[in-house]
Amino acid sequence: MSIEQVVDTLEDGLTVGIGGWGPRRKPMALVRAILRSDLKDLTLVSWGGADVGLLTRAGKVRKLVYAFVSLDSVPLEPNFQRARQEGTIPEVVELDEGMFMTGLQAAAQRLPFLPMRAGLGSDVLTHNPAIRTVTSPYDDATELVAVPALRLDVALVHLNRADRHGNATYLGPDPYFDDLFCMAAERAYVSCEQVVDTAGLTVDTPVQRVLLNRMMVDGVVETPHGAHFTTCTPDYERDERFQRAYAAAAAGSDEEWGAFEDRFLRGDETAYQDAVRAFAQEQA
Amino acid sequence: MTPTRADVCAAAIADAFADDGELFASPMGLLPTLGVRLCRLTQNPDLVLSDGEALFLASPPPLFAPLSAERDVVEGWIPFRKVFDVIAYGKRHVMMGATQVDRHGNQNISAIGDFDRPKRQLLGSRGAPGNTVNNRTSYWVPKHSPRVFVEQVDVVSGVGPARARAAGPGAATYNDIHRIVSNLCVFDVQGEDHTLRLRSVHPGVSVEEVREASGCGFQVDGDVPETRLPTEEELVVITEVLDPKGLRFKEVPDQ
Numbered sequence: 001m002s003i004e005q006v007v008d009t010l011e012d013g014l015t016v017g018i019g020g021w022g023p024r025r026k027p028m029a030l031v032r033a034i035l036r037s038d039l040k041d042l043t044l045v046s047w048g049g050a051d052v053g054l055l056t057r058a059g060k061v062r063k064l065v066y067a068f069v070s071l072d073s074v075p076l077e078p079n080f081q082r083a084r085q086e087g088t089i090p091e092v093v094e095l096d097e098g099m100f101m102t103g104l105q106a107a108a109q110r111l112p113f114l115p116m117r118a119g120l121g122s123d124v125l126t127h128n129p130a131i132r133t134v135t136s137p138y139d140d141a142t143e144l145v146a147v148p149a150l151r152l153d154v155a156l157v158h159l160n161r162a163d164r165h166g167n168a169t170y171l172g173p174d175p176y177f178d179d180l181f182c183m184a185a186e187r188a189y190v191s192c193e194q195v196v197d198t199a200g201l202t203v204d205t206p207v208q209r210v211l212l213n214r215m216m217v218d219g220v221v222e223t224p225h226g227a228h229f230t231t232c233t234p235d236y237e238r239d240e241r242f243q244r245a246y247a248a249a250a251a252g253s254d255e256e257w258g259a260f261e262d263r264f265l266r267g268d269e270t271a272y273q274d275a276v277r278a279f280a281q282e283q284a
Numbered sequence: 285m286t287p288t289r290a291d292v293c294a295a296a297i298a299d300a301f302a303d304d305g306e307l308f309a310s311p312m313g314l315l316p317t318l319g320v321r322l323c324r325l326t327q328n329p330d331l332v333l334s335d336g337e338a339l340f341l342a343s344p345p346p347l348f349a350p351l352s353a354e355r356d357v358v359e360g361w362i363p364f365r366k367v368f369d370v371i372a373y374g375k376r377h378v379m380m381g382a383t384q385v386d387r388h389g390n391q392n393i394s395a396i397g398d399f400d401r402p403k404r405q406l407l408g409s410r411g412a413p414g415n416t417v418n419n420r421t422s423y424w425v426p427k428h429s430p431r432v433f434v435e436q437v438d439v440v441s442g443v444g445p446a447r448a449r450a451a452g453p454g455a456a457t458y459n460d461i462h463r464i465v466s467n468l469c470v471f472d473v474q475g476e477d478h479t480l481r482l483r484s485v486h487p488g489v490s491v492e493e494v495r496e497a498s499g500c501g502f503q504v505d506g507d508v509p510e511t512r513l514p515t516e517e518e519l520v521v522i523t524e525v526l527d528p529k530g531l532r533f534k535e536v537p538d539q
Contacts, residue, residue, distance in 0.1 A: 067409060067410060067411075068407045068408035068409070070407055070408075075407065076405070076406065080405065081404075084401075084405035085402060085403070085404065085405055087401045094394060094408055096409055096410075096411060096413035096414045097410055097414065098368045098371060098411060098414040099414070101368050117417045117455065118371075118411075118414030118417060119414070120413075120417050120452070120455035121416075121443035121448045122409065122413035122416075122441060122443050123394070123409075123440040124413050140453075142452070142453055142454045143454050144454045173337055173339065173363065175365070176365075177364070177365060
């Protein structure tokens with residue numbers, strides 16, 4: 001598939017889970033394709049980074065489910081901050097990070113909820129009155145949070161390698177939660193640095209790195225450098241210089257953000273990657 | 285060697301982890317990382333440390349040093365999904381930052397002002413709700429001020445003892461707010477009704493000064509001792525092994 005074909009399958013109002021973690025191995029090429037589309041009123045479910053920043057700034061998000069939004073080396077995501085402070089995200093669900101994982105696990109297991117301690121006593125429950133507690137039916141009768149399933153219409157994830165059937169490997173230190181996103185979703189699309197033959201997935205890589213199997217995936221897209229400017233270890237690390245430029249533009253005036261958009265976000269993915277290369281050369 | 289304020293803070297953070305035994309020490313930020321690594325090399329060799337990403341390291345590297353095959357022995361794998369397992373397992377002591385801390389030991393890293401339309405959006409609650417009801421939690425405040433220490437936090441991300449008790453045993457059984465270390469002093473939450481209590485003031489700081497720099501009250505039991513000075517050994521470890529570039533002074537300037 002192409003990234004445009006993936007985005008063509010999406011509709012207004014869908015709940016979209018975005019894999020990766022903060023500024024790490026995000027399916028940014030797919031996020032940029034959503035940015036260029038007419039899609040609106042999306043519910044985003046994300047351990048947020050610039051994916052959340054870009055889509056909230058563009059007004060694509062009706063509801064955001066997150067535990068944090070960060071760029072790591074830039075602790076606070078300026079576009080997300082602005083959206084929250086200007087009240088342009090109509091609905092937010094802020095969870096604890098562990099609750100977020102548990103919600104995906106519940107959806108992946110087709111359960112309505114799973115119990116856990118996280119959230120008790122905190123304002124996560126105050127600000128989300130729809131989240132209820134459940135009491136243990138055993139002698140302890142402990143009251144715990146009934147973390148509701150985070151069901152997704154679509155999951156978008158980015159991995160290092162995939163075959164054309166949807167088996168896919170991560171080659172960096174952390175799988176994040178991309179398998180859970182896929183299993184929590186009605187359908188899942190994986191973008192990858194390189195599509196290889198099935199045999200190529202494990203020829204020089206331990207089988208434990210095959211995070212996604214083809215049962216979990218509905219479409220595969222090859223998008224070299226498709227996680228830019230987030231990490232895609234070991235293929236490439238975060239583009240810190242570019243991220244700083246992004247954050248400065250996002251935190252700056254409307255003109256500064258407009259100039260960033262004009263330079264990087266108006267064209268297609270090829271135009272983006274060309275503009276990024278030109279930016280790197282001029283910074284070198 | 286004359287210890288600086290940053291060195292005193294590092295030793296105070298190390299002391300917070302000294303009695304933890306064999307558990308995963310999770311420092312967030314610069315001084316906590318320095319303090320935890322110092323503790324591992326001096327008082328508590330059993331502490332389990334990570335590279336801050338996905339690897340357990342058998343020995344603590346210098347601050348911000350890239351992983352080195354010659355120096356760093358990997359002793360395990362701790363990707364984010366397994367961090368949540370350790371949190372629920374309980375063998376962990378996290379030292380988080382805090383944009384606000386209140387008299388009841390609640391912490392806020394989510395937003396300032398009204399949550400629905402914040403004056404200033406911060407990180408989000410991250411793992412604070414889960415940390416504070418599952419494993420030992422401490423806080424580090426590099427700039428002690430009335431804006432940080434408040435009567436009541438705007439958003440409760442990290443749960444203090446009173447809120448945990450009110451939420452029942454599910455929240456209270458493992459709630460353990462251990463230390464709050466700032467650039468001026470060390471608190472715990474052993475005051476009346478589990479409120480802030482001043483344990484020590486750093487050398488050169490008066491109780492009065494801490495009071496003026498705090499927007500909330502705290503308990504003072506008799507004469508407050510001075511935070512101990514780092515030992516010669518600790519100073520050598522800090523200045524020659526863990527932070528030879530003096531990165532700690534960016535967070536706590538030398539005075």
